[in-house]
Amino acid sequence: MPRLLLTGANGFVGKILTGRLQGAGYEVVALGGNVSPAQSIADEYLTCDIRDASALAQAVADAQPTHVIHLAAISHVPTSFKEPLLTWQTNVIGSMNLLEAIRQHAPDAFTLFPSSSEVYGAAFKSGIAVEEDTLPQPLNPYAASKVAAEYAFREYFRQGLDGVIARPFNHIGAQQSPDFVTASFARQIALIEAGQQTPVLKVGNLEAIRDFLDVQDVCDAYIQLLGLAGKPGHPLCLNIASGQSRKIRDVLELMLKQSQTPIAVEQDPERLRPSDIPIAAGNNTLLKQTTGWQPAIALETTLSQLLDYWREQVKTTP
Structure with missing residues (x-):
């Protein structure tokens, strides 16, 4: 072995x-x-x-x-x-x-x-x-x-x-630190749903496009x-790379749609990077040709699992 x-x-x-x-x-x-x-x-x-x-x-x-x-x-x-x-x-x-x-x-x-x-x-x-x-x-x-x-x-x-x-x-996915953008969104949504955070979600640059x-x-x-x-x-x-880049605002919207709780969104200057770039897109052709790899999990599925993970974390963490 x-x-x-x-x-x-x-x-x-x-x-x-x-x-x-x-x-x-x-x-x-x-x-x-x-x-x-x-x-x-x-x-x-x-x-x-x-x-x-x-x-x-x-x-x-x-x-x-x-x-x-x-x-x-x-x-x-x-x-x-x-x-x-x-x-x-x-x-x-x-x-x-x-x-x-x-x-x-x-x-x-x-x-x-x-x-x-x-x-x-x-x-x-x-x-x-x-x-x-x-x-x-x-x-x-x-x-x-x-x-x-x-x-x-x-x-x-x-x-x-x-x-x-x-x-x-x-x-991205369950268990990722809330220092990272989608985990931060998921954790805040879970806290708001549980009544542990005011219904305002703090965000950085939502116009950036990422893969x-x-x-x-x-x-x-x-x-x-x-x-x-x-x-x-x-x-x-x-x-x-997935080969499909998305605006962070659209990713957040997908997550907010999975919550029944009314949530406002507010930009937090502390969450803005000093060198943020507007778009990050990658070509994955070489990896596909070399190994046959293809991404198999839809972003919506990942975000749903991420939200469920943080909902459980909020329930079990004092």
Whole structure:
């Protein structure tokens, strides 16, 4: 059975991906921070700060993976503005530490690095769906750190490690932090329905257009990308996008229609990004051609599940 080392295993995607990987036949060695292993369903659990090179090297040596997925990152854009040093240390130096550990202790492992569509930044302003050869023009510390990490992975791939870089667009679903837009909407709606928040939903920029994917579809893409292991000449970088961008206002309307409670909407200046772009659209042709992947879950279904999740959370949280 292939052994897969999953960094960032305690995060939103990591928790979901662990089960999906096990279902696909992988033995999952989860690597997380200072969180109890009891919260993980992984086959094995290792604790390590990826900024600690020696500890990470030992973890990779202990895991002896045939595959690696590197999810661990500071991924919240506002946090990257507030704590740029932590962002760069985690996202760039942490990635370098992992690459060096793989080179030393698991050189035959296939590594998937999920970067981010945020790397395209100002390139989105063309209004054209970006392709993998579109020049990244990051507009925030998170995106810049991901570009730098991508170049580190490309260099190690050039030197002989096998792997691929993915650029997923906005993925959403139950268990995501309310720091992110659709989860914030869902949580506020649930609180208002329960009478725990005044019937005013605070929002940021509703005119922005984004490509939203269900997290399960993203996990499916990751698993299919692992199938490129050992196949010479595979692409080094692929977009994971639905191919259908939507205005955030329209996404909010879909959610509000699922509530019977009258809710007003009010813009909160604190929720506006200093470098927001009007539209983010991605071309997913290369991923489809390479793996046969297609998004399978309708946005309306994802939003319904997200609302139900937060309704349950509000019921069970004092």
